[in-house]
Amino acid sequence: MLPKFLYHAPETIHEALELLNKYGREAKLLAGGTDLVVDLRERKTRPKAVIDIKRIKELNVLKYEPGRGLVIGATVTYHQILEYEPVRKKYPVLWEAVKTVADEILRMRATLVGNICTASPAADTAPALLVYDAVVETASKNGGRKIPIENFFTGVKKTVLEEGEMVVSVTLPEPPADAKGTYLKAMRVWSEDLALVGVAALVADGGKDVRLAYASVAPTPVRARKAEKVFREDGDIREKIEKAVELAVASVSPISDVRASKEYRLHLVKTFTRNALNRLLGVEAVVVA
Amino acid sequence: MLRSIKVVLNGVERTVDVEDHWTLLWLLREKLKLKGTKHGCDRGDCGICTVLVNNTPVKSCLVLAPEVNGAEILTIEGLAKEGSLAPIQKSFIEHSALQCGICTAAFVLTGHWLLQQGDGVDRKRVAEAIDGILCRCTGYRQIIEAIVDAARKK
Numbered sequence: 229m230l231p232k233f234l235y236h237a238p239e240t241i242h243e244a245l246e247l248l249n250k251y252g253r254e255a256k257l258l259a260g261g262t263d264l265v266v267d268l269r270e271r272k273t274r275p276k277a278v279i280d281i282k283r284i285k286e287l288n289v290l291k292y293e294p295g296r297g298l299v300i301g302a303t304v305t306y307h308q309i310l311e312y313e314p315v316r317k318k319y320p321v322l323w324e325a326v327k328t329v330a331d332e333i334l335r336m337r338a339t340l341v342g343n344i345c346t347a348s349p350a351a352d353t354a355p356a357l358l359v360y361d362a363v364v365e366t367a368s369k370n371g372g373r374k375i376p377i378e379n380f381f382t383g384v385k386k387t388v389l390e391e392g393e394m395v396v397s398v399t400l401p402e403p404p405a406d407a408k409g410t411y412l413k414a415m416r417v418w419s420e421d422l423a424l425v426g427v428a429a430l431v432a433d434g435g436k437d438v439r440l441a442y443a444s445v446a447p448t449p450v451r452a453r454k455a456e457k458v459f460r461e462d463g464d465i466r467e468k469i470e471k472a473v474e475l476a477v478a479s480v481s482p483i484s485d486v487r488a489s490k491e492y493r494l495h496l497v498k499t500f501t502r503n504a505l506n507r508l509l510g511v512e513a514v515v516v517a
Numbered sequence: 518m519l520r521s522i523k524v525v526l527n528g529v530e531r532t533v534d535v536e537d538h539w540t541l542l543w544l545l546r547e548k549l550k551l552k553g554t555k556h557g558c559d560r561g562d563c564g565i566c567t568v569l570v571n572n573t574p575v576k577s578c579l580v581l582a583p584e585v586n587g588a589e590i591l592t593i594e595g596l597a598k599e600g601s602l603a604p605i606q607k608s609f610i611e612h613s614a615l616q617c618g619i620c621t622a623a624f625v626l627t628g629h630w631l632l633q634q635g636d637g638v639d640r641k642r643v644a645e646a647i648d649g650i651l652c653r654c655t656g657y658r659q660i661i662e663a664i665v666d667a668a669r670k671k
């Protein structure tokens with residue numbers, strides 16, 4: 229049984245904001261419910277009101293326009309994202325990351341915006357959003373904000389969202405023309421597990437524009453900017469990759485938990501970063517026995 | 518809060534009273550006494566509570582009862598028509614795709630859904646679709662075969 233609350237199902241953003249305003253911190257928004265209902269059951273949250281946003285049609289936007297980028301509305305499910313051809317073509321890092329989330333039945337229900345609003349360090353979509361420089365668009369009675377994803381997460385399960393504020397959509401700008409990328413996720417089992425480590429890598433501008441971001445290795449998903457800078461300079465590509473791997477390790481701070489030790493996570497950061505960069509930069513991996 | 522919702526449950530239009538904080542799983546099992554839908558982990562992991570809502574598989578332990586207002590719901594009790602089993606049910610019997618049976622309703626309903634998705638229901642597609650449902654007994658082979666075979670005979 230869940231603790232008691234009042235259920236609301238507004239049909240416009242305006243109505244939702246009125247409700248958010250009325251209940252303040254005592255309200256919780258409901259999208260797919262795959263995080264919220266579990267939290268309610270475990271009494272991790274005790275809201276007075278649960279506001280279901282799935283009946284708000286304007287939140288189900290999923291649209292790519294060349295030059296402008298990709299807009300993903302707050303109620304867009306993972307399944308919708310995987311089925312939308314421009315995502316696979318233009319945003320392969322996101323497509324691959326979404327494909328690793330949970331299982332097909334949950335992906336028909338859960339949303340990307342719900343994923344970032346939960347703000348788990350293990351949020352699988354966050355590294356992809358980080359390498360594409362996504363921007364989170366919000367609404368509130370005081371007007372909306374555009375928040376770069378890098379500033380969105382503030383701690384374990386914490387975001388910059390204020391009382392009365394909701395996310396309307398996430399926008400991913402047009403990626404660089406020659407961008408390639410990948411998302412590598414280490415799990416204990418093949419499905420339905422949170423990442424032990426998640427690594428998003430994007431390479432563009434002939435190998436000079438390299439972007440790296442991580443899940444599950446710090447209190448928030450993180451971008452490894454120092455490691456990325458290495459590729460702006462000239463030099464031997466293998467040396468640059470090794471330098472970037474070291475700087476990437478220095479920019480994360482994993483903990484030991486039930487799923488993996490800190491040492492193992494650091495090891496995964498190294499090997500996954502190296503493998504992703506070798507592949508994307510066309511360097512043949514040296515096989516070490 | 519107690520409220521009335523309208524649903525089409527197993528083909529029958531019904532008005533049911535629900536509390537806001539009930540889950541769909543609770544509503545089905547405890548209020549409507551449809552015990553074919555099983556209660557497992559109650560947190561989205563095991564998938565044995567899966568039913569079809571608007572012809573899409575969902576884990577009913579993660580859905581609030583008031584959310585299904587206006588929806589069509591199919592549970593295992595609604596699959597047989599006029600006393601004769603649906604093709605997917607027959608296929609599960611032919612392939613001995615169950616042992617203890619606690620996961621069976623979820624797999625059968627997901628299989629039923631897959632059969633309506635058109636062609637290409639091969640082993641790979643089935644394995645992907647049932648990824649979120651756990652079976653502790655059969656080892657999945659018979660389950661996958663039952664679904665693939667039913668698709669082939671369609």
Ligand SMILES: Cc1cc2nc3c(=O)[nH]c(=O)nc-3n(C[C@H](O)[C@H](O)[C@H](O)COP(=O)(O)OP(=O)(O)OC[C@H]3O[C@@H](n4cnc5c(N)ncnc54)[C@H](O)[C@@H]3O)c2cc1C
Nearest residue numbers: 257259260261262263264329330339342343345352395561
């Ligand atoms: C079995 C299982 C496996 C899972 N596997 C993974 C996995 O592999 N990787 C992963 O990253 N996650 C995983 N998850 C977690 C979860 O499924 C995802 O985080 C999902 O994306 C959450 O989306 P939702 O729509 O269900 O969110 P909800 O549960 O509806 O909402 C999540 C949170 O965000 C808030 N919220 C929702 N929408 C808004 C909005 N528009 N504005 C402000 N706040 C909002 C809610 O109040 C709530 O606190 C798993 C969960 C389960 C149950």
Ligand code: FES
Nearest residue numbers: 557558559564578
């Ligand atoms: S009881 Fe719903 S997924 Fe386990």
Ligand code: FES
Nearest residue numbers: 616617652653654
């Ligand atoms: S038959 Fe026993 S769990 Fe599947």
